[in-house]
Amino acid sequence: METEQINSDYKLQAKDIILGAQMLFVALGALVLVPLLTGLNPNVALFTAGAGTLLFQIVTKGKVPVFLASSFAFIAPIIYGVQTWGIAGTMCGLMAAGLFYVLLSILIYFQGSEILHTLLPPIVTGPVIMVIGLILAPVAVFMATGMTGDGSFELVPRNTALIVSLTSLGVTLAVSLLGRGMLKLIPILCGIIAGYLISIPLGLVNLDPVREAAWFAIPSFTYPEWNLEAILFIVPVAIAPAIEHFGDVLAIGSVTGKDYVKDPGIHRTMLGDGLATSFASFFGGPPNTTYSEVTGAVTLTKIFNPAVMTWAALIAICLAFVGKVGAFLQTIPSPVMGGIMLLLFGAITVVGLSTLVRAQEDLTEPRNLAIVSLIMVMGIGGMSFSAGAFTVKGIGLAGILGVLLNLILPGKKKKSQE
Numbered sequence: 001m002e003t004e005q006i007n008s009d010y011k012l013q014a015k016d017i018i019l020g021a022q023m024l025f026v027a028l029g030a031l032v033l034v035p036l037l038t039g040l041n042p043n044v045a046l047f048t049a050g051a052g053t054l055l056f057q058i059v060t061k062g063k064v065p066v067f068l069a070s071s072f073a074f075i076a077p078i079i080y081g082v083q084t085w086g087i088a089g090t091m092c093g094l095m096a097a098g099l100f101y102v103l104l105s106i107l108i109y110f111q112g113s114e115i116l117h118t119l120l121p122p123i124v125t126g127p128v129i130m131v132i133g134l135i136l137a138p139v140a141v142f143m144a145t146g147m148t149g150d151g152s153f154e155l156v157p158r159n160t161a162l163i164v165s166l167t168s169l170g171v172t173l174a175v176s177l178l179g180r181g182m183l184k185l186i187p188i189l190c191g192i193i194a195g196y197l198i199s200i201p202l203g204l205v206n207l208d209p210v211r212e213a214a215w216f217a218i219p220s221f222t223y224p225e226w227n228l229e230a231i232l233f234i235v236p237v238a239i240a241p242a243i244e245h246f247g248d249v250l251a252i253g254s255v256t257g258k259d260y261v262k263d264p265g266i267h268r269t270m271l272g273d274g275l276a277t278s279f280a281s282f283f284g285g286p287p288n289t290t291y292s293e294v295t296g297a298v299t300l301t302k303i304f305n306p307a308v309m310t311w312a313a314l315i316a317i318c319l320a321f322v323g324k325v326g327a328f329l330q331t332i333p334s335p336v337m338g339g340i341m342l343l344l345f346g347a348i349t350v351v352g353l354s355t356l357v358r359a360q361e362d363l364t365e366p367r368n369l370a371i372v373s374l375i376m377v378m379g380i381g382g383m384s385f386s387a388g389a390f391t392v393k394g395i396g397l398a399g400i401l402g403v404l405l406n407l408i409l410p411g412k413k414k415k416s417q418e
Contacts, residue, residue, distance in 0.1 A: 020311025
C-alpha cells in the first residue's frame with residue numbers, strides 16, 4: 001500500500017509539473033514582450049517573474065492560483081526611463097512603484113478595500129489607462145514600419161517590415177478570434193512565432209548570437225541607482241495597475257468560487273504584487289502583476305491548485321539560467337514586435353474605455369467631463385510641470401492630475417445616490 005501511495009504522489013507531482021509548464025507557456029508571449037520592447041534582459045524577466053510569483057505565494061499563504069509577470073502599463077515609462085536615466089535609474093523608480101503598492105496594502109488593511117474606490121475611482125483610472133495606450137501608439141507604428149521605437153532611423157526597409165509586422169498582427173488576430181481551447185489563450189505567442197518564421201527567409205534573423213551563447217549563464221542583473229526624478233515620474237503610473245489588480249483578484253475568485261478579497265485578503269494580494277515588483281526591480285526586471293492570460297487558462301482547464309503556479313515559477317527560474325534562451329529571444333526582429341504592439345496598445349486603450357463604460361459614468365456631466373478631458377489632453381499632449389531639475393509629465397502627470405481633480409472638484413456623487 002505504501003508503494004502505491006508513493007507512486008500516486010509521484011504521478012500527481014509529475015502532472016503538476018506538466019501543468020505548470022503549460023501555464024508558463026500561456027504567459028510566455030506577454031512575459032517576454034515587455035523586456036524585448038523596453039530593452040531589459042529577457043532572462044532577468046524570466047527569473048524575476050518566477051521569483052516574484054513565489055514571493056507572492058508566500059505573502060498570500062499559497063492560496064491564490066496566479067502567476068506574476070511583466071506589466072504592460074509600465075512599458076511607456078520604462079522606455080522613456082531607459083532612454084533618459086538608463087536601466088539602473090529606471091529600476092529605482094520601479095522599486096518605488098512597488099513600495100507604493102505596499103503603502104496601498106497598508107491603507108487597505110486599516111481602511112478596507114473601499115479606500116481604493118475612493119482614491120482611484122473609474123473616472124480616474126479609465127482615462128489614465130487610455131493615456132497609457134495612446135501615448136504608446138506612435139512607438140507601435142514606428143516599429144511596425146521598420147523604424148526604431150522613437151522613429152529616429154530605419155532598421156528594416158519599410159515594405160519588408162510591413163510584410164513581417166502585418167503577418168504577426170494577422171495571426172494574432174486570427175488566433176484570438178478563431179482559436180479554440182488553449183490556442184485561444186496564446187494569440188501573442190502565435191503572432192510572434194508566425195512573424196519570426198516569415199522573417200527568416202527575408203534575412204532578418206541572425207542566429208549567430210544563439211550559437212555563441214552558453215547553455216548555462218547567470219542572468220545579466222542590473223541593480224538600481226538612486227534617482228528621485230525617476231521615482232516622481234514612474235510612481236504615478238502605478239495608479240492604474242493597482243485598480244487592475246483588484247479586478248484580477250475578483251476575476252480569479254469568480255473562476256475558482258473563492259473570495260480572495262477576504263481570504264487571504266486584498267491587502268495581502270496587493271502586498272504580494274508590491275513586494276514582487278520591488279524585488280524584480282532590484283535585479284533589473286520589469287514590474288510584476290497578475291496575468292489575465294493565466295486566469296483564462298485556469299478557467300479553461302479548471303485547475304485551481306496554486307501548486308501548479310509554483311511549478312510554473314520554478315520552471316521560469318530554471319529557464320532564466322539558460323543563456324541560449326535569452327539569446328534566441330533577442331534575435332526576434334523589431335517589426336515582429338511592432339505588429340503585436342499595433343493591437344496591444346490599442347487594446348490597452350480599450351481596457352480604459354471599458355472601465356468607464358462598466359462604471360456607467362456620465363461623461364457629459366461637468367465634473368466627469370473636466371476630469372477625463374484634462375487627464376487625456378495633458379497626458380497625451382505632452383504637458384509637463386517642473387520643480388528645479390524634476391519634471392512630471394505624460395502618464396505620471398495624468399495619474400497625479402486625475403487623483404487630485406477627483407479629490408478637490410466639487411459635485412462628487414455620494415455613494416448613496418449612485
